[in-house]
Amino acid sequence: MKIPPTLSVVLSNLLKKPATNPFPHTDPVPTPEGFRGKVVYHVDKCIGCKLCVTVCPAGVFEYVEEIKKVTLWLGRCVFCQQCVDVCPTNALEMSNEFLLATYDKYDDNLRWLKDEEIEELRAKQGGKT
Numbered sequence: 001m002k003i004p005p006t007l008s009v010v011l012s013n014l015l016k017k018p019a020t021n022p023f024p025h026t027d028p029v030p031t032p033e034g035f036r037g038k039v040v041y042h043v044d045k046c047i048g049c050k051l052c053v054t055v056c057p058a059g060v061f062e063y064v065e066e067i068k069k070v071t072l073w074l075g076r077c078v079f080c081q082q083c084v085d086v087c088p089t090n091a092l093e094m095s096n097e098f099l100l101a102t103y104d105k106y107d108d109n110l111r112w113l114k115d116e117e118i119e120e121l122r123a124k125q126g127g128k129t
């Protein structure tokens with residue numbers, strides 16, 4: 001009797017190792033170069049030009065006039081990278097962090113510049129003038 005082609009493939013696959021990555025028991029599949037993960041904000045490099053506020057399609061940024069910086073809430077981010085491309089001082093960059101699931105949508109990991117940090121900057125800048 002002739003073995004059907006599908007059956008011969010199935011039988012040969014039974015002898016091969018599984019091709020799956022059993023995460024979380026192993027590391028995730030490595031991210032490629034240019035991967036668009038969590039946006040990182042380098043506050044000290046920011047000059048408060050507001051270009052990121054203008055270009056972001058998801059309303060992630062809020063400009064804080066008193067300290068001339070921005071805040072980010074990444075719960076809205078669609079990882080399009082437009083803010084990174086437009087920032088003139090490289091204050092924004094895409095990292096390769098993608099394990100961002102959380103029980104709290106305002107989790108600290110999804111925010112840049114929290115209230116206390118804004119207060120700190122305000123105090124510092126106030127001290128200079």
Ligand code: SF4
Pocket residue numbers: 039055056057058059060061076077078079080081082083084
């Ligand atoms: S990656 Fe896109 S959606 Fe996310 S903060 Fe930047 S501009 Fe906004």
Ligand code: SF4
Pocket residue numbers: 045046047048049050051052053069070086087088089090091092
């Ligand atoms: S585009 Fe860059 S420098 Fe301008 S406000 Fe945004 S983060 Fe700051």
